[in-house]
Amino acid sequence: MTKTLTPPVAKKVPHTMTHHQHQRTDNYYWMRDDNRQDAQILDHLHAENAYCEALMNDHKTLQDQLFEEMKGRIVKDDSTVPVKDGRFWYMSEVSGDDEYARHYRGCDEAMSDKQLLLDVNQLAEAYEFFELGDMAVSPNDSLLAYSEDIDGRRIYTVRFKDLQSGEMLPDVLTETEGEVVWANDSKTVFYVRKDLQTLLGYQVYRHVLGTPQSDDQLVYEEQDRQFYMGLGKSRDESEIYIHLAATETTDILALSADEPLGEFTPLLARTPGHEYGLDKLGEYYYLVSNREAKNFRLLRATKETLSEPEQWQELIAHREHVLLEGMELFHSHYVVTERELGQIRFVVHDYSGSSYQLKFDDACFYAGLGYNPEPEAETVRVYYSSLTTPSSIYDFTLAGGKKTLKKQQRVLGEFNAEHYASERLHIRVRDGVEVPVSLVYRKDRFNKDGTNPLLQYGYGAYGITIDPNFSSNTLSLLDRGFVYAIAHIRGSEMLGRHWYEQGKKAHKQNSFNDFEDVTRALVEQGYGAADKIFASGGSAGGLLMGAVVNQAPELYRGIGCHVPFLDVLTTMLDESIPLTTNEYDEWGNPNDEADYHTILAYSPYDNLRAADYPNILVTTGLHDSQVQYWEPMKWVAKLRELKTDSNLLLFKTDMDAGHGGASGRFKSLHEKALEMAFFIGLLEG
Incomplete structure (x- = not known):
């Protein structure tokens, strides 16, 4: 040089x-x-x-x-594996030299009648930088909310599209964190507003479609700037959550998704040092909590006992050498992600106490739960990869762990894993x-x-x-x-x-x-x-x-x-x-x-x-x-x-x-x- x-x-x-x-x-x-x-x-x-x-x-x-x-190793024409969410199946495609994906939905897994939701190439055409943030379809499947960042600052603008007519709604939400959560009425959404100086999300607003953003209602403001803020919805879609996470403390506030004009209330008392993940399916709340458990344990509570930790039911105890990283709830089973000696594993549990581990071949690898939006599903989707194995998508039957390879990343050229x-x-x-x-x-x-x-x-x-x-x-x-x-x-x-x-x-x-x-x-x-x-x-x-x-x-x-x-x-x-x-x-x-x-x-x-x-x-x-x-x-x-x-x-x-x-x-x-x-x-x- x-x-x-x-x-x-x-x-x-x-x-x-x-x-x-x-x-x-x-x-x-x-x-x-x-x-x-x-x-x-x-x-x-x-x-x-x-x-x-x-x-x-x-x-x-x-x-x-x-x-x-x-x-040259990248397949130019490629698509994701369709995933069912409600009445529709969703997937994305890339083609040719396009930089970005097109997003579709269809009425069956074969996507025989696929409908274009968004062509990100068209959205990005006028910009040197473009990032698609969140995409969220309304509960009645008729509207799409999506967010976009056009300069890399991660300050997102939210837009809305009528999926029946293909027309854009006049509603535009600026200076947001990018996440959008729908209430069950399909006309009310919640979003996080950013502080433009610190770029921290610190306020949650409620927006009703058809009204200007200036009329949006502030429903929560976090005063402690040590907390990151995000939004979510429970597994059974009955509750909307405000997630607050500092490095060493978690707090979650909830609102009935059927009553969007109500108030968010804390699920648990905020306790310094208590970190937890929480989800709800049916009558139970499930918590991955570090309360009296450095590497976390899994607990279950009802609405009545959630505020009384002494009454929580322990499903998986704390283990000194096993880190409990997360869970996914299904009606018939729940799947937990664990790590021992540095290696990820998935353990499938039924609700009667039986469990088994999903099996992989490589000595060291990465795997993660894929997108599994349907709690009634009979299979769990898993992403798998190792340093020598291209990205792979598997479906495992929850009832027995039978593995089906849905897709493996194609590597063009002379690649041979051997x-x-x-x-x-x-x-x-x-x-x-x-x-x-x-x-x-x-x-x-x-x-x-x-x-x-x-x-x-x-x-x-x-x-x-x-x-x-x-x-x-x-x-x-x-x-x-x-x-x-x-x-x-x-x-x-x-x-x-x-x-x-x-x-x-x-x-x-x-x-x-x-x-x-x-x-x-x-x-x-x-x-x-x-x-x-x-x-x-x-x-x-x-x-x-x-x-x-x-x-x-x-x-x-x-x-x-x-x-x-x-x-x-x-x-x-x-x-x-x-x-x-x-x-x-x-x-x-x-x-x-x-x-x-x-x-x-x-x-x-x-x-x-x-x-x-x-x-x-x-x-x-x-x-x-x-x-x-x-x-x-x-x-x-x-x-x-x-x-x-x-x-x-x-x-x-x-x-x-x-x-x-x-x-x-x-x-x-x-x-x-x-x-x-x-x-x-x-x-x-």
Whole structure:
């Protein structure tokens, strides 16, 4: 790669901040512009984009080749498996070079009389970015509510369509969270309004079709900004729910779906530290609760006993080494999702006490319950995938677990699953715990002799577990001899709730140490060459990348750092920024002196120093609503100032996208091709 071009140099404007008698100076604080209109800032971002493009120009052919490879594996004309919901079956299709899907419904599973509900390509035609949010058909099946985001900020507009006439209704709801829940009268909907500064949903409004949004009634407002807000409906569709979730506390309010003009009331008293999921089918409420159960247990209550936890009936007890992740209720059975030793499983229970486990073949895999809208169904739909098995949709009979493959993802080209192998390792790290690692490689390109390039991915936050899932895009690396590894570090729930708790707040350093120690072990065990190790992560995984290159920059030849959370301390001190106050229980509240110094010790931006750093590619979206664009922008500017090496530091901003990157099924491949070309190009010198 050409390195003779001069990178953009940002001006320095000292900005001093003092907290707890500790003073910091941020020379690049000026890069923040909430309106994203400052010409000087936009010019600098354009200059960075031009520099990135110029430095990658030598590998433009490779990048184009990678894009075509990945696109070439995708079936252009494809459809989802129809699913029955009420009187109709629903499915979506994509065709040709279309970026987006068309959504249909029909009267039978064969979709012989399918009716077009939405053509997202037409909706997106006028926009550089388009994301379809929620789609919700009214209980009488005659109206469709859907939401759309046209700039990546995740601020959705809700629109309504008459499915009999095909005409759009005049009703338009702006500045929403995107979710829409219908009352059973098919004319009243509920939605969450966003705070346009913090981008948090905090108010629930009731809208009656045919009236202006200005007449909508505020039915609930959450005063505690630590809570995320969402909407839902009970399994039996008798109740509408307001879901409130802080990092460590849950609250749910309910309203009869038959009485939309009534008031929402709490189902349980809000108790700090009590997290639970709840659903209702018939006369019973079912709770997946951590009350006296760190890894959760399943309980049942009636309306009369719901407010008295001592009277709840225990259906599944707490287990020290098994995490109870969720449930799906059917009239004849209920299906629970569990995780033990890092592996997901599904257990089917009847209501008399008998149970059995659904069976899969791979040693390590990802599986999840699919869309199962019908509680009277006799089968449960399950999504399945592994590092070597393309995405598969199965239906299992609830009565006996008979498995039917409904569809498996087709991978075009020369893909043969037999050419690839996956492994699950357990690597002992510095404090004695064993970290699970999932990895995959192409058999004829891999030698366990420390010669292969290796890409290690990690996330490690919010209790989110990155399961080993098939990606046809990763084949482009595997076919070039790369080993791909997922480090299931602390901060996820891979090994239960304790695994999450040991990777957040005061224990956050464990996440970084785990990732570093896994890298060292993979090299020592011969899975990767010491001078060909790459790492990648996005969002909270971008924080992981920033922290790891500060503490062990010598381990990595190249880093992919995407929509990264890098300026942790300054962000968590600013309650006007999205995802601050409601994440104190994840990162700590730096208004508390102890938490301040904990975050200060690892915050990537605050810990940059004069040192040699790896080659780094940073990407973001100007309209990112989760991690603001100025965090990576500042980090890159400061790193350019301090780093003592001549390695590449490239920064690419998508001027049209948000946190999720480019929209559309093909556009997003350009971002993946950029990172792959960056890594492969470093190997080529």
